[in-house]
Amino acid sequence: MRQTPAEPWADDLELLRAAAREAGRAVMGFFRNDPHVSWKNGGRSPVTEADFAANRILADRLRPARPDYGWLSEESDDDASRLSHETLFVIDPIDGTRAFIAGEPTWVVSAAVVHRGRPVAGVLYAPVMEEEFTAVAGGPALRNGAAISVNAVRPDGPLRLACGKDMLGLFESGFAARIERAPHVPSLAYRLAMVADGRLDATLVRPDAQDWDLAAAELVLEAAGGALCDCNGEAIAYNRPDVSHGFLCAAAAPLIGPLLRHFSWPREG
Template identity: 55%
Template sequence: MPDAENPRTDWSDDLALIRRAAREAGEVAFAFFGQSPEVWWKTEGGRSPVSAADFAANDRLQDILLKARPNYGWLSEETDDDEARLDAETLFVIDPIDGTRAFINGEKTWCVSVAVVHRGEPVAGVLFAPALGEELYAAIGLPAVKDGVSIEVSKPREGELRQIALPEDMLARFPDDVRSTLKRIRHVPSLAYRIAMIADGRIDGTVVKRNSHDWDLAAADIILHQAGGRLVDLAGNRLVYNRKRVTHEELCAGAEHVLESLVLGLRSC
């Protein structure tokens, strides 16, 4: 049995489980897509919407995952936080619809995000985007995969600008020598999907404003890591998940050839 000296290394069974759960939850959510589901605001006058689809997908995930792994902890955007999760060595970290605003507006760039986090580190993750017909997944010891094909981050391209997802006002504050090497792409509403775009080489990097949450990041983090990229804080450190505080400060994600420039640029903002 795994212990501190002989940690568990095979997460393939958990990966298979969360892939099945994400697909079923995605089918539940997709049934609401384009059907004007009921929407609420999480705080009075707030800017963070939640829909009936979010709750329905969350219920399906909780039913499948906790029945299969009753000893795992649980952290979801759409479930009241229970600090009992802090005592769990392994837990599920869930965003039933990452990109709810896009979902409500009929945009296709949203996904179900499911991760397994063990001792503070994501060890398996899946992003299922039913409106796009895409699935990305990875686990420790296994390659990152999109729609059955292994993926990896971009390589340096001599003479080409690096494709970056970040707010225009933030890019304007980057040092001139950094800004001149970057090309900003159109906004991608789902943070998890944006990081996945780095994993499959469509873009080179992104920055993440402060106050992102574990559930926005964990699944995309392991997919990016297994594809050869990194998600880091401004000290260059990987994130620790399942802390009492589940929000994060400013972050950078990218292939190695762009990450240092992004960290430098964000530090100067």
């Protein structure tokens, strides 16, 4: 089995890139073309024929190329055998399905390789915007081949933050005065990429984000000098029996501590 860091995972990254681009190009035929929509998770989450089409392409390209890897995708039935694999693909065929349905450009094909609970190769491909974010463990974060990094946030400077409007009231008043709330972007993966390239300073994530929403984007963020953590400041682990996560915070690494200190995290459940 392959080991970290960087160089051993470069081939996997190229495999992810090719598959994500093929899937992204294919689903552009559904975009702004009234795709069929159905509902899952008790009617809370939309899914389109484009999601399933992208999932088929990704599975057809990735699984035969790495038959010893496990598989976890939002649009595939979960197979507990993935837990026996040290390495697996973690896939969201379209992250930001609501944006896709609305004809908005901020959706991505998200594909990652996770090894021993952590992402080691990842790509986010946004075909409408012609953006590709990539990272491999030990390497730089890239957008369309150029290195990106998080903002250098001043200790007392303004902060551009993506979060629910109700969450602003949970910050201490002095800290809240520094915050400019950014417009909502439905794709969590793309929001993390926006932190990675400095368009956002941070984002707060409500409970129930899934492994496939996070894995590729977290690696890009980490490689760009950022961090994703839970409300205790701990890194998250992937490929557990339960792939959902609680409250999370993503930011430039030096900003994580102040955000955790000045925010009253709601009780979960």
